[in-house]
Amino acid sequence: MSKIFILDTEKCIGCSSCAIACMDQNDIEPYEGDIPFRVCFTVEQGSDKDSPFSYLTMACMHCEDAPCINSCPAGCLSKDMDTGFTVFDNNNCIGCHSCAMACPFAAPCFDKDGKMVKCDGCIDRVRAGLEPACVRVCPYDALQLVAKEDYEKEQKYKKAKILAYMAFDK
């Protein structure tokens, strides 16, 4: 069943635990030149806004129609049909950075050998019935991996609730 990552920005406290867990899981050593797959940052929205700060955590969004796949000249990227994750086999990666130019979320990274690496949704953990490392450590359940079908159902329900509320309000 296809899965998607969701982030509830109202719950995220910007602690970066997810990014640390990702580095641990994927043996990323930033001080040795590795580039972390997941980044966390604060967005200042202005003191006039309800919440002047917003925290975000970003990695590969595992787009349904992932533009990186067709942009790779060597065919290194593909979709895992079970999870919907965008996965890779970088054996033939030539380090041309074409995937980076296709990605609207700056997800592709390149390792010390110049080969593409990125978040694979912790697919081995997920296949074994575990949560991805980033999700596992989130202290407030802000970051979650959910079944796409369930998420879409919930979104429909929420929309219906809002419509019903609006109709009632009138």
Place this chain on the structure above:
Amino acid sequence: MKKYAIIGFGCAGFHAAKSIRQVDPEGQITVFNDTGQPPFNPMLSTYYASDKLGLDGVFPFGTLEELQQQWSLDIHHNVRVDWVDAQSKTIKLEDGNKHSFDSILIATGARAIVPPSFREGGGDYYLMRTLEDAQRLRSRIEEGGIKRATVIGGSMVGIKVAELLHENNIETTIVDAASYLFPLAAYESIAKLIQQRLEEQGIKFVFGAQVSTITQEGVVLGNGNTLESDIVCLCIGTTANVELVANTKVVEDSPVKVNRGIVVDMHMQTTCPGIYAAGDCCEGINLQTGKTQIIGLWANAAAQGSCAGRNMAGKSTVYYGNILHNITHFMDMDFIGLGDPTLPGERHTFKKDDLIVEAVLEGNKINSINIFGNYKISGILKNHLTKLLMGGDSKLTIAQQGLLANQGLSWEFIKLIGGEI
């Protein structure tokens, strides 16, 4: 059962076949391929020539047998198509055989340009387009004894060939008629900076120079000087393979329009109903100008091929077009060009450490962007520019703004190109 003919089996031909099969599980898909190879990516040729990629790596979609089986294709290889008759819906092969079709795709790709005058000098030269070109250069380098090389063409391919020669300790000179590198993608300021970095590493340049011919001694320039070379590589671009169109009998009053490439609409249909074209042989829409133009990029060929295939199989699909865009990674540098650098506007520059981003804005409209020294932000900016041209939200999302800031861009510059905080 519908019959589909696909002429040419590169990226566009493959994606068309795949899309047809996804829509029409029963149709008969026949592919006519003038090589004996599965779809080859020309962009991989320099990587194969430099031994960074093995033979199995240059065919990204698999072997002919695998593709034949996976997508139920009837592949005729090592065969050329002589003519197409759109009225009787028949094609004739060079061996005299005829095949009928209901819908046809021309995906014949492009070939390296060799001006006739270059041949007249009698000198040898190496191209870099096909697998055979790559094999030939690789063998020549392995043979050894090359001290000096000249690369004609300061193109994206030219720079990769120069890199490969340089890695083999060959003294390399790039010669080009333009006055700076990548004139179709780069601003002069960025191009000069790249040139300076390459010169520091030992590459030489001769700009504004016409090449008269290639002799056994080397490259003869318009001013009569000869750049003595043990090897000459020719990387001055490609020309679309459109010859088949001249041999096409079209439906009455609907000739297939050809400019530099075969002109197609947003359904990838040519001006002759029932004939589609995709990939490097065709001109799709350039989103910036609204006019048709060859945008010879791998992902563009994939998108065009997919769109053509779906339409051929009866599933109406639109591909709105693309923008000029390039990323090239060479000698530990990244250069990214987005949009047409010749479009007018005011230039804005952001510099921090090794990162340079320049953008040309016409009022609030972004006409082009050059990035030097950071591949990470290229996708955000490319997608932003494309979205703007498609009439989408003109603002970068909060996440994209945060990612740009995370990569070192100032909030002032982010705001200038579409941020809003």
